[in-house]
Amino acid sequence: MASEAHGAGGHSPLAQFEVTKMVDLQIAGLDLHITNSAIWMMAATALVIVFTTVFISRRAMVPGRMQSLVEISYEFVANMIKDNVGHEGRPYFPFIFTLFMFILACNMLGMLPFSFTVTSQVVVTFGLAFVVFIGVTIIGFIKHGLGFFKFFLPHGVPGFLAPLVIPIEVLSYLIRPVSLGLRLFANLTAGHTMLKVFAGFIVPLGAFYIIPGVIPMAAVIGLTVLEMAIAFLQAYVFAVLSCIYLHDAIHMH
Amino acid sequence: MTQDNGPPDLSHLQKRIAAVREREEARTRPDPAKRAMTSGYGMALRLAIEMVAALGVSVFLGYWIDKELEMAPLFMIVFLILGMGAGFINVYRTVTGLTHGSLRGPGDYQRDADKHGGPGGE
Numbered sequence: 001m002a003s004e005a006h007g008a009g010g011h012s013p014l015a016q017f018e019v020t021k022m023v024d025l026q027i028a029g030l031d032l033h034i035t036n037s038a039i040w041m042m043a044a045t046a047l048v049i050v051f052t053t054v055f056i057s058r059r060a061m062v063p064g065r066m067q068s069l070v071e072i073s074y075e076f077v078a079n080m081i082k083d084n085v086g087h088e089g090r091p092y093f094p095f096i097f098t099l100f101m102f103i104l105a106c107n108m109l110g111m112l113p114f115s116f117t118v119t120s121q122v123v124v125t126f127g128l129a130f131v132v133f134i135g136v137t138i139i140g141f142i143k144h145g146l147g148f149f150k151f152f153l154p155h156g157v158p159g160f161l162a163p164l165v166i167p168i169e170v171l172s173y174l175i176r177p178v179s180l181g182l183r184l185f186a187n188l189t190a191g192h193t194m195l196k197v198f199a200g201f202i203v204p205l206g207a208f209y210i211i212p213g214v215i216p217m218a219a220v221i222g223l224t225v226l227e228m229a230i231a232f233l234q235a236y237v238f239a240v241l242s243c244i245y246l247h248d249a250i251h252m253h
Numbered sequence: 254m255t256q257d258n259g260p261p262d263l264s265h266l267q268k269r270i271a272a273v274r275e276r277e278e279a280r281t282r283p284d285p286a287k288r289a290m291t292s293g294y295g296m297a298l299r300l301a302i303e304m305v306a307a308l309g310v311s312v313f314l315g316y317w318i319d320k321e322l323e324m325a326p327l328f329m330i331v332f333l334i335l336g337m338g339a340g341f342i343n344v345y346r347t348v349t350g351l352t353h354g355s356l357r358g359p360g361d362y363q364r365d366a367d368k369h370g371g372p373g374g375e
Contacts, residue, residue, distance in 0.1 A: 079278075171311055171332075172339035179306035179343065186302055233295070 013196035017120050017189065037124070040116045044105035052101070073101065077239065084243035088250050095135070096246075099128065100239040107188065107231030111224070119234075120189045122181070129181030132242045140249035151252050180241055187234045191227045198223060303347055304340045311336025 023034040055066040063071055077097045081089040089096075103119060110117030118124050140148040152169040153162060198219045206213020315332030319325060 168338040175307045175310045
């Protein structure tokens with residue numbers, strides 16, 4: 001009983017998000033130590049590379065299970081771009097596909113026991129969101145030149161409202177990467193914390209009587225399924241919103 | 254016979270695949286992001302994040318400008334009010350048009366009407 005209480009107290013539900021130094025690495029005076037976050041990111045990258053190269057290496061006319069899975073994910077992203085960006089979105093397929101697969105791999109690896117959820121770090125999600133934001137803004141300026149500034153004054157707004165509308169539109173444009181990154185971060189962090197909190201109830205309740213421990217156990221099983229769905233959904237939402245922002249930059253309204 | 258049977262069978266299959274694909278597209282086309290967010294919990298979280306991000310970004314921006322220009326609370330207040338407006342616009346777009354991949358969704362005439370009505374209230 002005492003050891004269980006200690007076990008429950010020793011592991012905060014937030015301890016899983018702690019970034020720790022795993023490998024010390026000093027190159028030319030630079031501190032390049034590898035953290036658990038970096039290791040799981042590399043694992044996600046390796047997983048995606050293996051997924052998209054090894055599984056498809058046979059190139060069978062009638063695909064097997066694994067090849068079919070790769071082809072489904074390819075078509076899934078291709079359709080996403082076709083629906084949300086249109087034909088002009090074709091050149092950006094590699095980027096969106098990479099983004100989607102990387103986030104999906106990070107989220108799914110985070111579901112493994114004892115793993116680290118990379119996308120529960122604000123730095124990572126904001127990094128991804130700002131890459132999209134900066135890229136999309138540059139694409140907008142390349143496609144439309146200075147005409148891209150018209151983006152901040154919607155059609156049909158009377159001239160005397162421009163001083164009010166333009167700052168609001170600019171702000172709402174600047175907010176997009178933050179809400180994009182925050183959404184991914186909040187969903188993953190909230191889900192994993194909830195999972196850990198419910199899991200923390202199992203042993204203390206089960207130690208008194210067996211039956212009450214079953215209830216949080218069932219909740220954890222249900223939540224795990226839910227988290228799997230959220231892991232996929234959030235990767236999808238991130239990719240779809242990137243597509244929508246891309247559409248806005250290319251078509252301007 | 255088997256040689257003759259091959260191609261028509263395949264074309265039949267092709268037709269079926271095309272039909273299924275068309276149905277699937279018709280089902281998914283309307284608003285993929287909204288479909289993904291069908292659960293009320295997801296939608297609520299999404300809107301809340303939209304609002305929080307708007308206020309957070311604008312207040313931070315205002316605070317930073319204040320610090321640079323040393324004009325204590327002026328820009329923070331201005332940006333707070335602008336941020337509320339931007340947050341509401343983002344929430345509005347999330348609920349209505351944005352999912353179609355356009356900032357000008359079906360509710361835009363309403364929005365324009367609201368904007369025309371705006372100065373009257375000010």
